[in-house]
Amino acid sequence: MSDATERRPGEEAIVLPDAYDAGLYFIGHIRTPWVERSDCPKNGLQTDAVCTVMVDETYAAGLQNVAGASHLIVLYWMDRAARDLVRQQPRHAPGNRGTFSLRSPARPNPIALSVVELLQVDGRSLSVRGLDCLDGTPLLDIKPYFASTDSRADATVDRAGNP
Ligand SMILES: C[S@@+](CC[C@H](N)C(=O)[O-])C[C@H]1O[C@@H](n2cnc3c(N)ncnc32)[C@H](O)[C@@H]1O
Numbered sequence: 001m002s003d004a005t006e007r008r009p010g011e012e013a014i015v016l017p018d019a020y021d022a023g024l025y026f027i028g029h030i031r032t033p034w035v036e037r038s039d040c041p042k043n044g045l046q047t048d049a050v051c052t053v054m055v056d057e058t059y060a061a062g063l064q065n066v067a068g069a070s071h072l073i074v075l076y077w078m079d080r081a082a083r084d085l086v087r088q089q090p091r092h093a094p095g096n097r098g099t100f101s102l103r104s105p106a107r108p109n110p111i112a113l114s115v116v117e118l119l120q121v122d123g124r125s126l127s128v129r130g131l132d133c134l135d136g137t138p139l140l141d142i143k144p145y146f147a148s149t150d151s152r153a154d155a156t157v158d159r160a161g162n163p
Contacts, residue, residue, distance in 0.1 A: 004082045004106075010096035012087035016108065027062075028055040028124070028139040030076055035135050037080070043103070044114040044130035053116075053126040053139060060124050062142075067121040071145035074131065075113050077138040078105035093159075112137075115145050 007013065031052040034040045041047040053074060055063055066072070085106045087096045099107050116130035126142075 004080060008089040010087065010089045011085055012096075013084040014086050016084055024077070024140065026077065026138040026140065027059045028053065030054070030074075030131060030133055030135075030137045030139055032131055032133055032135045032137070034133070037134065040134060041132045044116060044132050047132070048129060049131075050119060050127055050129055051131040053128055053142065055124040055126070055139065055142070057124065063121065063124065066126070066142065066144070067118070069118055069144040072116050072118050072126075072128065073113055073143040073145050073150070074116050074128070074139070075111060075141040075143075076133055077140050078110035078112050078133070079138055080134065081105035081107070081110040083108050083110060111140060115150075
């Protein structure tokens with residue numbers, strides 16, 4: 001996983017457009033045990049750690065009924081990731097790969113997602129299991145996970161990959 005400035009052989013960076021096409025509101029932040037990227041799990045299934053999704057007061061009413069979900073989709077902003085890489089060299093795989101074939105945090109819009117288990121809702125604080133981000137990572141959105149429509153039991157990824 002690259003940090004925001006590191007470049008490995010085979011990686012390709014672009015010049016990003018001068019202006020953004022849209023704006024975002026950070027709706028809160030995420031508290032996790034990890035302060036260094038190297039400490040983070042690579043995905044939320046690699047850890048049992050309980051993390052806290054903190055929603056700002058402005059958006060508190062949006063949490064109504066959320067406690068009814070066993071699992072949530074959490075979207076967050078990888079604020080310490082490079083944004084200009086279109087080809088990346090994964091640390092533990094041969095050959096470079098297109099950014100949009102990867103779950104790397106480095107991407108033009110560094111939006112990450114995890115499906116998390118919802119353990120408890122306490123006011124604007126959600127205790128969850130299944131996150132992989134640094135402490136303080138900005139929160140973008142929360143959605144219910146519907147196994148009936150979100151799960152694809154037959155999905156595959158050919159890691160050898162086509163060009
Ligand atoms: C491989 S990404 C997967 C993210 C998400 N589960 C997804 O699939 O979109 C997870 C890694 O991103 C890195 N990371 C975590 N929080 C970050 C942040 N706030 N900014 C930049 N990189 C971060 C860590 O190296 C972590 O292991």
